[in-house]
Amino acid sequence: MRRLPACALVTTIVAATTAVAVLAGCGSSSDRALRTSLSALATPPAASTPAAPPAAPVRCGDPTASLRPAGGLPPPRRMPAGSYMARIQKRGRLVAGVDQNTLLFAYFNPATRRIEGFEVDVLREVARAIFGNPDAIELRAVTTAQRIPEVQSGAVDVVADAVTVNCERRRLVDFSSVYFAAAQRVLVPAASRARGLADLHGRRVCATRSSTSLARLERAPSHPTPYAVAQRTDCLVALQEGRVAAITSDDAILLGFKAQDPATRIVGPRLGDEPYGMAIAKGHPEFVRFVNGVLQRMRQDGTWRAIHRRWLGPFAPTPAPPEARYAG
Amino acid sequence: MVLVAVAAVGAALLMAGAVGSRQRAANAVATQSGPLLVQADELYASLADADATAATTFLTGGQEPPARRRRYLQDLRSASARLSNLAREVGDSSDAGAAVSQIATLLPVYSGSIEAARANNRQGFPIGAAYLREASDVMRGRILPAAGRLYAFEAQKLGDSYKSGTSWNGIVAFGAGAVLILAVLIAIQVALARRMRRNLNIPMAVATVLLIGLAAWGLAAMATEQRALGDAQRKGSDSVEVLSAARILSLRAQADEGLALVARGGGGQNLAEFDLIMRRLRPDGGLLGEAARLAERAGSAEEGASTATAFASYRAAHGRVAALQDQGRYADAVRLAVAVPGSESARAARLDATLAAQVAAAQKRFERAASRATSALSGLRIAIILIVAVSALLALAGLQLRMNEYR
Numbered sequence: 001m002r003r004l005p006a007c008a009l010v011t012t013i014v015a016a017t018t019a020v021a022v023l024a025g026c027g028s029s030s031d032r033a034l035r036t037s038l039s040a041l042a043t044p045p046a047a048s049t050p051a052a053p054p055a056a057p058v059r060c061g062d063p064t065a066s067l068r069p070a071g072g073l074p075p076p077r078r079m080p081a082g083s084y085m086a087r088i089q090k091r092g093r094l095v096a097g098v099d100q101n102t103l104l105f106a107y108f109n110p111a112t113r114r115i116e117g118f119e120v121d122v123l124r125e126v127a128r129a130i131f132g133n134p135d136a137i138e139l140r141a142v143t144t145a146q147r148i149p150e151v152q153s154g155a156v157d158v159v160a161d162a163v164t165v166n167c168e169r170r171r172l173v174d175f176s177s178v179y180f181a182a183a184q185r186v187l188v189p190a191a192s193r194a195r196g197l198a199d200l201h202g203r204r205v206c207a208t209r210s211s212t213s214l215a216r217l218e219r220a221p222s223h224p225t226p227y228a229v230a231q232r233t234d235c236l237v238a239l240q241e242g243r244v245a246a247i248t249s250d251d252a253i254l255l256g257f258k259a260q261d262p263a264t265r266i267v268g269p270r271l272g273d274e275p276y277g278m279a280i281a282k283g284h285p286e287f288v289r290f291v292n293g294v295l296q297r298m299r300q301d302g303t304w305r306a307i308h309r310r311w312l313g314p315f316a317p318t319p320a321p322p323e324a325r326y327a328g
Numbered sequence: 329m330v331l332v333a334v335a336a337v338g339a340a341l342l343m344a345g346a347v348g349s350r351q352r353a354a355n356a357v358a359t360q361s362g363p364l365l366v367q368a369d370e371l372y373a374s375l376a377d378a379d380a381t382a383a384t385t386f387l388t389g390g391q392e393p394p395a396r397r398r399r400y401l402q403d404l405r406s407a408s409a410r411l412s413n414l415a416r417e418v419g420d421s422s423d424a425g426a427a428v429s430q431i432a433t434l435l436p437v438y439s440g441s442i443e444a445a446r447a448n449n450r451q452g453f454p455i456g457a458a459y460l461r462e463a464s465d466v467m468r469g470r471i472l473p474a475a476g477r478l479y480a481f482e483a484q485k486l487g488d489s490y491k492s493g494t495s496w497n498g499i500v501a502f503g504a505g506a507v508l509i510l511a512v513l514i515a516i517q518v519a520l521a522r523r524m525r526r527n528l529n530i531p532m533a534v535a536t537v538l539l540i541g542l543a544a545w546g547l548a549a550m551a552t553e554q555r556a557l558g559d560a561q562r563k564g565s566d567s568v569e570v571l572s573a574a575r576i577l578s579l580r581a582q583a584d585e586g587l588a589l590v591a592r593g594g595g596g597q598n599l600a601e602f603d604l605i606m607r608r609l610r611p612d613g614g615l616l617g618e619a620a621r622l623a624e625r626a627g628s629a630e631e632g633a634s635t636a637t638a639f640a641s642y643r644a645a646h647g648r649v650a651a652l653q654d655q656g657r658y659a660d661a662v663r664l665a666v667a668v669p670g671s672e673s674a675r676a677a678r679l680d681a682t683l684a685a686q687v688a689a690a691q692k693r694f695e696r697a698a699s700r701a702t703s704a705l706s707g708l709r710i711a712i713i714l715i716v717a718v719s720a721l722l723a724l725a726g727l728q729l730r731m732n733e734y735r
Contacts, residue, residue, distance in 0.1 A: 029490035033566035033622065034483050037573035041476050041617045043608055046389070110452050113659055127566035137658075141591060233458035240444075260453040
């Protein structure tokens with residue numbers, strides 16, 4: 001009789017514990033799927049390629065002086081063996097770096113679905129000189145920060161992207177003779193009272209990263225606040241959204257902005273000359289001479305004027321083509 | 329007598345408390361955390377789809393195709409609806425509330441930039457592409473991360489509900505309560521039997537039987553609920569989580585592809601991210617492989633095969649488009665990407681639809697299992713209180729009988 005309570009208790013406890021063990025063994029939760037899915041969603045974005053470091057200021061005489069063209073141009077499809085043009089000819093097309101957002105100079109036209117503009121037409125003349133066919137060209141979009149590295153690395157043969165020729169850049173790449181003479185100015189909203197950088201002390205002024213305009217802006221005596229963007233057109237967006245009070249860039253580019261936003265005005269004195277040259281990788285002087293030969297022909301036979309009239313005619317009178325200067 | 333009363337109260341508290349907490353957890357899974365996770369997931373997917381659709385809409389230039397425009401607007405409507413549902417449930421104070429209000433503030437900014445892109449694009453102005461870039465930066469840099477935080481918050485809450493719904497504590501407490509009162513009753517019966525030389529005290533015996541029945545029912549119910557919650561997780565919400573992550577990643581890859589094509593050579597970073605995402609997703613060893621494994625566990629092994637096929641087909645199409653981009657033939661690349669039948673975007677849509685269908689199937693499995701869990705415990709708490717009370721009264725009555733006889 002004594003054993004009964006103890007037995008009963010023990011039996012009950014054992015039964016309960018067994019039940020616990022059985023139940024706990026099945027259906028416990030795990031957060032493995034949660035962790036897997038969350039770590040996948042947290043995949044970080046791919047690292048961006050770093051921008052080219054700013055070159056130290058140097059002096060070099062006349063930066064616009066390029067290599068003299070060597071007599072006449074070779075006929076199309078008969079490029080001299082061993083030259084860079086022969087390499088291009090073998091490839092079958094000229095690879096050129098351009099912007100695709102600069103209205104009038106190089107922009108993607110959705111109506112025709114092609115990149116078009118003044119610079120595109122100039123490059124097509126180079127392609128015509130090599131192949132006899134201006135369509136033998138591949139246009140690659142480049143950003144202002146990446147255009148020099150892309151020429152240096154050989155990803156493109158030549159860049160025509162409103163690149164101002166100066167001594168700093170001449171240390172990195174070669175340039176053709178000047179194909180367009182622009183000047184740096186300022187764009188403000190039509191309602192603004194500013195008439196130039198002098199009126200913009202402490203205000204934000206936009207310029208493209210790695211451009212000569214940004215460099216001049218940073219040195220401006222009235223100390224505006226520089227606001228740098230990765231691509232040119234981002235400045236116009238910033239102006240339209242009121243994030244900046246003004247944009248400073250080449251008047252050629254500003255004309256394109258004004259064409260997209262009539263409620264703006266180009267103001268101020270010429271802040272600096274911006275001679276445009278085509279950038280070519282170092283080590284191919286025969287290609288530089290070849291391109292200069294094409295440009296010289298364009299100056300003489302009226303092609304340059306025709307291209308200028310086609311694109312900029314509605315906005316500015318067609319000047320004489322910029323003179324070429326040679327040194328060697 | 330006092331002992332009986334104390335034991336009864338203690339047992340009732342333990343057992344009812346255990347069942348109550350399990351029931352709350354099961355309810356939370358079925359009616360709160362589960363559905364909120366679904367809302368957060370669909371919000372995230374709508375936003376990612378809007379980003380992908382907007383990025384590819386302007387590829388063909390000029391006026392956007394009406395079907396894409398409709399899809400983009402549908403995405404925004406769906407995102408707004410989910411956002412207001414979530415705002416109602418989540419409140420202001422927590423991290424989740426902050427994420428909800430951040431998304432609510434930024435979504436109009438995003439859509440405003442997209443409309444500016446559209447207006448400028450119609451006029452052929454390059455600034456349209458700049459507005460598109462700006463919109464995409466807002467979406468990817470701020471809105472999607474906030475949606476991700478919200479999703480992580482809800483998924484974590486669901487995980488916590490599972491844990492409390494399947495933890496040892498519930499069963500141990502229940503078992504302890506049952507053991508307590510049964511032990512007391514049996515001890516008293518045995519003591520009475522020894523003293524009074526009558527073995528059977530009918531009321532107390534009935535009480536004991538009732539309590540044993542209650543214990544059995546309770547343990548069986550808790551076992552069912554635990555197994556059902558386990559099913560809900562293993563066959564339901566685990567698949568939902570992994571498949572949703574895969575779907576959102578594939579939408580991000582689509583947006584990357586679109587942006588790279590719009591950039592026409594300036595989109596190296598986007599293409600690098602595309603490749604990175606493909607590696608993360610791949611069916612052998614990546615996220616889709618994990619999803620296939622979960623599908624097999626849930627008894628739908630063919631799901632893994634169909635996603636692997638859709639993924640391979642999408643990847644092959646991208647390879648062809650990327651080859652054209654490398655050669656600089658952007659017009660052809662764009663055509664292959666969006667315009668032809670069997671285009672890359674068609675295959676991307678198929679992959680997306682496959683994943684979405686599988687997410688929906690997994691959600692259904694989750695809902696069925698979760699409702700099994702809640703119904704397993706229904707009525708148990710009241711039953712515990714009633715039966716323990718009745719048993720206690722019976723035990724007291726039995727004692728009283730003996731006492732009276734004794735006198």
